[in-house]
Amino acid sequence: NAGVMQNPRHLVRRRGQEARLRCSPMKGHSHVYWYRQLPEEGLKFMVYLQKENIIDESGMPKERFSAEFPKEGPSILRIQQVVRGDSAAYFCASSPQAREGRNYEQYFGPGTRLTVT
Amino acid sequence: RKEVEQDPGPFNVPEGATVAFNCTYSNSASQSFFWYRQDCRKEPKLLMSVYSSGNEDGRFTAQLNRASQYISLLIRDSKLSDSATYLCVVNTGFQKLVFGTGTRLLVSP
Numbered sequence: 001n002a003g004v005m006q007n008p009r010h011l012v013r014r015r016g017q018e019a020r021l022r023c024s025p026m027k028g029h030s031h032v033y034w035y036r037q038l039p040e041e042g043l044k045f046m047v048y049l050q051k052e053n054i055i056d057e058s059g060m061p062k063e064r065f066s067a068e069f070p071k072e073g074p075s076i077l078r079i080q081q082v083v084r085g086d087s088a089a090y091f092c093a094s095s096p097q098a099r100e101g102r103n104y105e106q107y108f109g110p111g112t113r114l115t116v117t
Numbered sequence: 118r119k120e121v122e123q124d125p126g127p128f129n130v131p132e133g134a135t136v137a138f139n140c141t142y143s144n145s146a147s148q149s150f151f152w153y154r155q156d157c158r159k160e161p162k163l164l165m166s167v168y169s170s171g172n173e174d175g176r177f178t179a180q181l182n183r184a185s186q187y188i189s190l191l192i193r194d195s196k197l198s199d200s201a202t203y204l205c206v207v208n209t210g211f212q213k214l215v216f217g218t219g220t221r222l223l224v225s226p
Contacts, residue, residue: 031212042204042218043161048211056211091160095212105151106214108160 002027004094004109005074012115019079019086021112025094031055032075033093033106034067043091049075050097082116089113118143123205123217130224134195138220140188140205150181152190153204155219161204164190195224 005024013019025032034046048056049069060067064082069075079086090113093106123140130136142150150167165172167179167188178191188205202219209215 033212033214035214035216043214043216045213045215048213056213058213089158093214104212105163105166106212107163110160113158 004029004092004107006090006092006109006112008112009110010113010115012117013082014117015083016081019082019114021077021079021090021092021114022074023077023092023094023109024074025092026107028096029094029107030097031095032069033095034075034077035091035093035108037089037091037111039088046077079114082114084116087114087116119217120144120209120215121205121207121217123220125218125220127221127223130195130222132195132197132224132226134224135191135193136195136222137192138190138203138205138222140190140217142186142188142205142207142215144207144209144215145186147186147207147209149208150188151206151208151214152177152179152188153206153216155202155204157202161206161216164203192222195222197224197226200224 035043037043045059047067064080066078089111091111092109095104095106152164153161154164155161167181171180176193180189204219205217207215
């Protein structure tokens with residue numbers, strides 16, 4: 001039973017390039033979350049998506065960052081015109097469909113380590 | 118004030134010791150609580166959910182005090198493999214997890 005899958009595991013981009021990070025949730029999970037962990041800091045929520053819907057993007061920077069979870073295929077976190085401060089580990093998590101009054105545990109993928117040179 | 122606060126440690130303990138970590142959270146409307154474990158440069162792994170009645174999983178016991186907005190994790194009979202960073206995590210609603218910065222545990226032979 002495959003867990004959450006992320007690729008690439010490591011990504012190096014020069015300043016100004018675009019970074020595309022992919023996440024496939026666990027089988028049976030329909031909710032995807034993206035978190036960012038800067039060096040020596042805790043994980044910070046970025047965005048919560050269901051298929052074809054962004055539910056909560058309150059943690060996303062206003063510019064250059066976007067996320068999608070299409071009907072078919074993985075969720076994509078896109079960072080345009082990367083800067084050095086975007087260097088971080090980006091983790092994706094997934095959970096089953098939430099029911100009212102119940103918060104399901106989230107399971108994390110191995111992360112993508114983005115380095116901007 | 119941070120939403121979730123933890124002592125960063127490190128806690129250095131010998132094998133076999135009992136160690137306890139504490140965590141406080143600021144949002145009284147928080148709905149669910151978890152402890153995750155993170156090994157160096159790896160993804161967080163769910164250790165256990167935390168319930169008001171307290172819960173135990175083998176050598177690990179978690180407690181929640183909603184009145185004091187306080188969560189604890191107790192590890193008994195520490196093993197070398199318990200060395201990791203322990204993350205206190207709060208779900209403030211709508212599936213958004215808020216992470217503490219973690220408490221580092223080092224178990225030595």
